[in-house]
Amino acid sequence: MAGVAISPPRPSAVVAPPRERISSWPAADRAFYAxxxxxxxxxxxxxxxxxxxxxxxxxxxLKPSLLWTSPNAGSIHQTQNGGFLDPIExxxxxxxxxTLIAAPLGVGVATWLTxxxxxxxxxxxxxxxxEMLAGVPSIVLALFGLLIFSQGFLGFLxxxxxxxSLGQSFVAAGVVMALIALPLVVASTRExxxxxxxxxxxxxxxxxxxxxxxxxYVLLPAIKPSIAGGIVLxxxxxxxxxxxxxxxxxxxxxxxxxxxxxPVLGLLRGTGSTLTSYVYYxxxxxxxxxxxxxxxxxxxxLIMVLGLNALVTRLTAGNDGEGRRRRLVRIPYFSKRG
Amino acid sequence: xxxxxPPPIRRISLGSExxxxxxxxxxxxxxxxxxxIATRATRPPAVNVRERMQIESVWLAYGExxxxxxxxxxxxxxxxLALIGASxxxxxxxxxxxxxxxxxxxxxxxxGRITLDGGDIHGVEVNDLRRRVSMVFQQxxxxxxxxxxxxxxxxxxxxxxxxxxxxxxxxxxSAAVEDALRRAGLWEEVSDDLDRSALRLSGGQQQRxxxxxxxxxxxxxxxxxxxxxxxxxxxxxxxxxxxxxxxESVAVVIVTHNLQQAFRVADHVAFMHLxxxxxxxxxxxxxDHPREQRTKDYISGAFx
Amino acid sequence: MLxxxxxxxLALIGAMxxxxxxxxxxxxxxxxxxxxxxxxxxxxxxxAMREAAPLSGHGILxxxxxxxIWGTLITTVAAVVLALIISTFAAIFLTEFAPPAVRRTxxxxxRLLAGVPSVIYGLIxxxxxxxxxxxxxxxxxxxxSVIFVVQLNGANLTTGTLILTVxxxxxxxxxxxxxxxxxxxxxxxxxxxxxxNRWRTIRRVSLRTVWPAVAAGTVLATxxxxxxxxxxxxxxxxSPFAANPLDGLTFLFEPVRPLAATIFQESEGxxxxxxxxxxxxxxxxLLVSAAMLSLVxxxxxxxxxxxxxxx
Numbered sequence: 001m002a003g004v005a006i007s008p009p010r011p012s013a014v015v016a017p018p019r020e021r022i023s024s025w026p027a028a029d030r031a032f033y034a035x036x037x038x039x040x041x042x043x044x045x046x047x048x049x050x051x052x053x054x055x056x057x058x059x060x061x062l063k064p065s066l067l068w069t070s071p072n073a074g075s076i077h078q079t080q081n082g083g084f085l086d087p088i089e090x091x092x093x094x095x096x097x098x099t100l101i102a103a104p105l106g107v108g109v110a111t112w113l114t115x116x117x118x119x120x121x122x123x124x125x126x127x128x129x130x131e132m133l134a135g136v137p138s139i140v141l142a143l144f145g146l147l148i149f150s151q152g153f154l155g156f157l158x159x160x161x162x163x164x165s166l167g168q169s170f171v172a173a174g175v176v177m178a179l180i181a182l183p184l185v186v187a188s189t190r191e192x193x194x195x196x197x198x199x200x201x202x203x204x205x206x207x208x209x210x211x212x213x214x215x216x217y218v219l220l221p222a223i224k225p226s227i228a229g230g231i232v233l234x235x236x237x238x239x240x241x242x243x244x245x246x247x248x249x250x251x252x253x254x255x256x257x258x259x260x261x262x263p264v265l266g267l268l269r270g271t272g273s274t275l276t277s278y279v280y281y282x283x284x285x286x287x288x289x290x291x292x293x294x295x296x297x298x299x300x301x302l303i304m305v306l307g308l309n310a311l312v313t314r315l316t317a318g319n320d321g322e323g324r325r326r327r328l329v330r331i332p333y334f335s336k337r338g
Numbered sequence: 339x340x341x342x343x344p345p346p347i348r349r350i351s352l353g354s355e356x357x358x359x360x361x362x363x364x365x366x367x368x369x370x371x372x373x374x375i376a377t378r379a380t381r382p383p384a385v386n387v388r389e390r391m392q393i394e395s396v397w398l399a400y401g402e403x404x405x406x407x408x409x410x411x412x413x414x415x416x417x418x419l420a421l422i423g424a425s426x427x428x429x430x431x432x433x434x435x436x437x438x439x440x441x442x443x444x445x446x447x448x449x450g451r452i453t454l455d456g457g458d459i460h461g462v463e464v465n466d467l468r469r470r471v472s473m474v475f476q477q478x479x480x481x482x483x484x485x486x487x488x489x490x491x492x493x494x495x496x497x498x499x500x501x502x503x504x505x506x507x508x509x510x511x512s513a514a515v516e517d518a519l520r521r522a523g524l525w526e527e528v529s530d531d532l533d534r535s536a537l538r539l540s541g542g543q544q545q546r547x548x549x550x551x552x553x554x555x556x557x558x559x560x561x562x563x564x565x566x567x568x569x570x571x572x573x574x575x576x577x578x579x580x581x582x583x584x585x586e587s588v589a590v591v592i593v594t595h596n597l598q599q600a601f602r603v604a605d606h607v608a609f610m611h612l613x614x615x616x617x618x619x620x621x622x623x624x625x626d627h628p629r630e631q632r633t634k635d636y637i638s639g640a641f642x
Numbered sequence: 643m644l645x646x647x648x649x650x651x652l653a654l655i656g657a658m659x660x661x662x663x664x665x666x667x668x669x670x671x672x673x674x675x676x677x678x679x680x681x682x683x684x685x686x687x688x689x690a691m692r693e694a695a696p697l698s699g700h701g702i703l704x705x706x707x708x709x710x711i712w713g714t715l716i717t718t719v720a721a722v723v724l725a726l727i728i729s730t731f732a733a734i735f736l737t738e739f740a741p742p743a744v745r746r747t748x749x750x751x752x753r754l755l756a757g758v759p760s761v762i763y764g765l766i767x768x769x770x771x772x773x774x775x776x777x778x779x780x781x782x783x784x785x786x787s788v789i790f791v792v793q794l795n796g797a798n799l800t801t802g803t804l805i806l807t808v809x810x811x812x813x814x815x816x817x818x819x820x821x822x823x824x825x826x827x828x829x830x831x832x833x834x835x836x837x838x839n840r841w842r843t844i845r846r847v848s849l850r851t852v853w854p855a856v857a858a859g860t861v862l863a864t865x866x867x868x869x870x871x872x873x874x875x876x877x878x879x880x881s882p883f884a885a886n887p888l889d890g891l892t893f894l895f896e897p898v899r900p901l902a903a904t905i906f907q908e909s910e911g912x913x914x915x916x917x918x919x920x921x922x923x924x925x926x927x928l929l930v931s932a933a934m935l936s937l938v939x940x941x942x943x944x945x946x947x948x949x950x951x952x953x
Contacts, residue, residue, distance in 0.1 A: 039735055043755070050754075053766060109644075109648050123648070129651065135865035138871075140925045182651070240761070243871045276759060279765060283768060283876060294769075306757060465837040479828035
């Protein structure tokens with residue numbers, strides 16, 4: 001009754017609601033429930049196993065000296081075969097070239113697609129083309145790269161052979177790598193741009209600025225995390241790719257002699273290997289049978305890629321508007337309240 | 339007219355000041371609405387009233403806050419119970435506790451007892467309970483299926499039929515679907531093509547479809563959470579008439595922040611404020627002669 | 643000016659398609675539709691090209707790719723079907739049934755699985771999984787029974803398909819889980835309020851709503867599976883054999899070599915004339931398949947389910 005203070009019930013009388021009792025479900029539903037659990041936990045176990053396996057093998061076979069010794073094909077004994085400095089340098093080279101091409105190109109195309117997109121039929125074609133590019137296997141892109149770079153007019157960019165240029169060089173590999181990183185950069189940048197509120201653009205236009213200036217000084221700086229995330233994703237893809245490397249860099253483990261006399265260009269026109277092709281060639285599938293080296297190099301490669309992945313998560317971790325870190329998958333309705 | 343009558347109800351009479359008591363007043367219709375609006379004057383009195391649920395000293399909390407405090411109410415078949423109150427008064431939470439929908443949220447706690455036909459609802463298997471106590475929500479939420487599949491949803495053990503191609507529908511199921519649609523007052527409008535997507539119906543039709551869907555399993559209690567707040571006046575009128583017609587066969591509990599609506603449809607009214615049950619009684623009594631000061635204030639629009 | 647960048651990208655992609663097709667044309671022109679058919683052993687044909695000693699009765703460009711195509715088909719279809727089933731259950735687990743702690747860990751788990759390079763999957767496959775299968779699942783008698791036709795070892799169809807499934811799982815789980823959590827809460831709540839348990843609610847309401855997203859994810863995963871060259875080259879078999887389902891259980895252990903893997907294996911031969919035409923022909927087939935998959939994906943995105951809602 002009004003006026004009388006009501007005291008809360010005794011704690012022993014308070015009951016927290018039970019979760020829905022699965023045991024009351026029909027048998028078929030319970031079976032599916034179990035399947036869901038098995039799939040989810042199974043996924044975790046697989047990932048765990050991969051990590052632990054590579055960790056164990058990597059630590060047992062990785063010696064720091066491997067990281068700064070060049071491979072030499074002289075002896076067949078594992079201990080005298082040298083390390084993988086050259087492959088590491090190769091990885092850096094290829095990634096650098098690929099990223100340096102893909103980043104500005106990708107950001108530019110994404111900006112054009114989001115902010116301009118005129119004429120619209122052309123924009124749709126470009127959009128579809130980039131989506132198709134994302135689906136083309138990297139090995140086909142490598143074949144294309146080989147074709148282009150072994151033609152006469154671009155032949156100077158790669159090593160020569162008796163029958164004309166081979167089409168293999170760091171430049172060639174780098175350019176084709178840019179093609180596989182491009183869709184990732186474009187997608188990230190577009191997503192960042194479309195999530196910007198229209199009032200940013202309106203404010204800038206109201207001050208009399210052109211679209212180009214707006215994009216360059218207002219919009220793109222605002223989505224730096226997205227752009228960075230996209231670039232790092234592209235780098236991750238480049239680092240992990242083997243097909244392009246094998247086709248466009250050949251099988252030489254060491255960096256070859258620079259071609260020609262120009263200092264940097266000479267290096268770029270040469271070939272070599274990267275961590276990925278090194279792992280492949282040292283595995284039982286390649287020529288070498290040095291699986292210890294393969295494990296060690298694979299371990300280094302995995303650390304690099306996972307590190308980049310973690311970097312992407314850190315970069316794109318804005319909050320999702322509710323003060324929580326953005327996740328890969330949004331937490332659904334039922335568990336959000338309370 | 340009693341100056342204490344709430345302004346919304348006073349405004350129903352257009353033009354001159356009426357001199358008759360509101361119980362016998364016939365409110366003006368809106369524009370050219372042809373359907374009869376269920377009014378206090380034309381609504382038949384409640385018959386065959388029997389108790390269905392008992393809410394006994396119920397406390398409900400989300401996290402640290404007690405949202406419902408020591409509420410006790412009866413729910414009877416044959417009459418409509420309206421829960422009124424300002425936002426945050428706990429009326430929706432109380433409604434949702436009647437079919438244990440509060441359990442979905444983590445961190446919800448309760449004390450007290452709720453019984454359905456004498457049995458504690460927490461002793462019953464929750465899905466069985468929800469078939470006996472059905473709920474219709476504020477926003478119409480028909481599933482992305484055909485009208486037939488929507489209504490048959492809780493009944494159908496078979497797979498939902500996709501498209502117009504499947505004709506294997508058992509006669510019993512179709513009869514149940516037709517019955518539910520008739521009770522919801524939607525049968526005439528949709529009987530020509532039950533395979534249409536439910537999402538193509540208008541807002542009012544969708545809400546009636548949700549009511550039909552809730553009625554399909556022949557529940558004993560029907561819970562309505564502000565069912566008309568998203569609808570236009572004509573649909574609202576249709577649904578209110580429907581609700582009054584349904585009370586014979588199901589116990590109806592409706593939460594509404596619209597005092598006019600409570601006035602029109604309810605037989606008993608419970609006014610809640612900040613989680614406590616301030617006043618409970620027959621609707622004539624609560625609206626005409628509220629006992630508590632806070633009830634008077636709310637009804638006269640001092641706060642809302 | 644920025645539009646010029648778009649034009650550059652378009653030109654590059656167009657050039658790619660055109661040049662690959664041109665280089666591939668001689669092989670197709672010589673073989674006609676027989677290119678896709680069965681014939682002599684693929685290895686024999688390739689060797690013939692390498693040694694410039696054509697097989698009797700055929701020109702040097704003679705090539706019949708059926709074993710490769712069949713290998714591609716089985717591994718891709720099997721991996722996609724497996725991944726579809728497992729990823730659906732895993733996504734439902736992630737969005738509905740997982741305790742919060744497990745849900746938080748599944749996020750980095752999926753990212754991890756998606757990020758591992760294919761050569762590492764191949765390494766693990768060839769050094770750990772294949773030997774295990776060889777030892778524990780492949781009996782000597784089975785090996786003897788087919789020894790005159792083909793050599794059975796751990797590098798076979800099953801190993802390749804299993805690892806391929808793991809590689810494409812993360813994409814599908816992420817897409818499906820995101821779609822499931824975008825299903826309007828009002829539907830889930832409405833269904834639960836009608837007394838339908840959570841699993842049935844998901845099956846009858848949520849899954850119906852998200853099938854366009856799942857289909858799009860499947861198309862992406864298929865493209866990935868189709869183009870996987872390195873891992874399959876390492877793990878799916880030593881020879882391009884057309885695995886025969888009529889062999890019963892042995893079928894699972896026969897080697898295959900899908901198209902992309904073959905290109906990868908033969909990449910040293912890209913300087914030899916006829917061999918290079920053949921390899922580019924394989925590349926052309928992959929390119930056209932990828933383009934068609936893109937088209938299918940676009941169509942799927944355009945079509946709304948009859949009762950579905952775009953989240």
